[in-house]
Amino acid sequence: MSKVYICTAIPYVNGNPHIGHAMDYLLSDAYARFRRSMGDEVRFQVGTDEHGNKVYSTAQKNGLPVEEYAAQNSQKFQDFIQKLNISYTDVIRTTDPEHVRRCQEIWTKLSPHIYAAEYDGWYCEGCERFITQKEYDETGGVCPDHQKPYERLTEKNYYLRISDFKDEIREQIESGKMTILPEFRKQEMLHLLEDTPDISISRPKKQLSWGVPVPGDDSQVMYVWLDALSNYITILGYPDQDISEFWPATAQFVGKDILRFHAITWPAILLGLGLPLPQNLVSHGHVLSNGQKMSKSLGNVIDPMEVVDRHGLEAFRYYFSRHIDTFVDSDFTWEKYDEAYNNELANDLGNLVQRLATLCNKNEVAGISECQNELDPEYVTLMSNFEFSKAFDYIWSGVRELNKDIDQAKPWELAKNGEIAKVQSVLKELVAKLVRVAHLLEPFLPDTALRICQIFGTDGVIQRPETPLFPKS
Ligand code: MSP
Numbered sequence: 001m002s003k004v005y006i007c008t009a010i011p012y013v014n015g016n017p018h019i020g021h022a023m024d025y026l027l028s029d030a031y032a033r034f035r036r037s038m039g040d041e042v043r044f045q046v047g048t049d050e051h052g053n054k055v056y057s058t059a060q061k062n063g064l065p066v067e068e069y070a071a072q073n074s075q076k077f078q079d080f081i082q083k084l085n086i087s088y089t090d091v092i093r094t095t096d097p098e099h100v101r102r103c104q105e106i107w108t109k110l111s112p113h114i115y116a117a118e119y120d121g122w123y124c125e126g127c128e129r130f131i132t133q134k135e136y137d138e139t140g141g142v143c144p145d146h147q148k149p150y151e152r153l154t155e156k157n158y159y160l161r162i163s164d165f166k167d168e169i170r171e172q173i174e175s176g177k178m179t180i181l182p183e184f185r186k187q188e189m190l191h192l193l194e195d196t197p198d199i200s201i202s203r204p205k206k207q208l209s210w211g212v213p214v215p216g217d218d219s220q221v222m223y224v225w226l227d228a229l230s231n232y233i234t235i236l237g238y239p240d241q242d243i244s245e246f247w248p249a250t251a252q253f254v255g256k257d258i259l260r261f262h263a264i265t266w267p268a269i270l271l272g273l274g275l276p277l278p279q280n281l282v283s284h285g286h287v288l289s290n291g292q293k294m295s296k297s298l299g300n301v302i303d304p305m306e307v308v309d310r311h312g313l314e315a316f317r318y319y320f321s322r323h324i325d326t327f328v329d330s331d332f333t334w335e336k337y338d339e340a341y342n343n344e345l346a347n348d349l350g351n352l353v354q355r356l357a358t359l360c361n362k363n364e365v366a367g368i369s370e371c372q373n374e375l376d377p378e379y380v381t382l383m384s385n386f387e388f389s390k391a392f393d394y395i396w397s398g399v400r401e402l403n404k405d406i407d408q409a410k411p412w413e414l415a416k417n418g419e420i421a422k423v424q425s426v427l428k429e430l431v432a433k434l435v436r437v438a439h440l441l442e443p444f445l446p447d448t449a450l451r452i453c454q455i456f457g458t459d460g461v462i463q464r465p466e467t468p469l470f471p472k473s
Pocket of ligand 1 (some may be wrong): 008009010012019020024049227229253254255256257258285286287288461
């Protein structure tokens with residue numbers, strides 16, 4: 001049994017959760033459930049990123065004290081995570097006093113690598129990121145993600161001397177000690193590392209009051225990313241407690257837009273603290289809406305609750321784990337969603353369950369209460385390598401095969417010919433296969449897996465469920 005620590009990016013609380021936010025949670029949840037099914041002990045962190053200008057200015061626009069605004073939205077994210085049936089173990093808010101105090105201790109520990117200097121350059125509030133002159137020139141001074149001109153800043157900042165750690169970070173990425181997935185993102189990060197200057201890690205309080213105060217300098221607060229990244233270890237008790245049981249993280253899940261912070265800034269902080277780097281950084285693509293980035297101005301933002309309400313939570317988990325590719329951008333449209341629900345969940349799987357249960361019932365086949373738990377090696381490899389959409393395709397080939405097996409075995413003809421022992425043994429075999437498929441499904445569709453095991457795992461004769469698993473819409 002291994003100890004596994006899984007981390008998710010903590011969203012800013014400057015708005016409501018949207019469908020994109022679900023990706024971190026669903027992928028981490030599938031991985032967490034998979035590792036538990038392999039007998040491992042899992043800690044699984046989620047939380048909210050509450051400091052910084054972006055949250056502060058939206059609170060002001062909404063006419064609310066920032067603490068209140070952050071608390072309200074943080075709750076919305078926690079409700080969202082619960083609604084998605086995410087099996088997390090730890091929740092953090094970056095406004096937790098414990099987190100704030102621990103961040104200050106982290107700052108003090110990093111002080112040999114910190115120096116003060118004047119920053120004269122660009123900043124994007126949307127990204128909460130300092131922008132290099134090269135990036136400024138390449139983008140014409142407008143953030144491609146937020147469509148807003150960069151701000152000019154001239155201010156005193158503290159810097160983290162990234163140059164102290166660059167060689168070590170490069171070595172760990174290249175050797176795979178810290179694996180970055182997918183491979184093409186790893187190459188991007190190696191290029192980016194070359195050009196990364198020392199990182200500014202504070203802002204003058206008069207520019208940004210909503211942050212963690214810098215120890216020993218009343219005029220400064222910490223740059224929001226330093227505070228946010230630290231959550232992965234403060235939640236484990238660092239630096240008050242020995243965190244070596246669960247640190248380094250087994251896997252950190254982040255969107256492609258914030259991989260740079262996790263592949264460069266975060267390793268620099270960890271090395272400065274003398275801590276090991278995470279074992280895997282898994283960077284997922286973005287969910288697009290009708291082929292475009294979701295934005296309020298385009299009016300194509302999709303409310304996740306509406307998606308859940310349309311065909312239920314399991315359908316939501318299904319679509320986002322299988323049809324949103326694990327590593328590259330993929331599109332969500334209502335047409336695609338309905339099609340996947342009707343053709344795949346309702347037809348392929350739902351009908352299979354109804355059909356097999358009906359046949360078993362007619363022929364008095366009892367359930368299989370002893371389920372074989374061993375997972376298929378091919379599936380284990382895919383899941384261990386974070387190839388979730390491929391693992392799902394693998395499961396689905398099993399579902400389709402079962403449908404074909406029934407058609408080929410034609411148990412109804414055997415029954416007509418009075419070959420009852422044969423019918424029963426054929427059906428038992430099919431049931432065993434379906435239960436195996438349900439085990440593979442469990443990390444993605446826990447409720448569906450459970451229902452299948454309940455229907456076919458009964459001690460008595462298998463009953464046809466009164467309502468189908470996925471009623472046609
Ligand atoms: N607060 C930072 C993360 C700090 S982690 C120490 C942040 N927040 S965010 O709210 O902008 O994004 C949270 C997560 O949601 C990130 O992993 C981000 O990539 C992901 N997504 C945001 N929009 C997304 C899509 N449209 N599609 C998929 N993931 C998306 O960045």
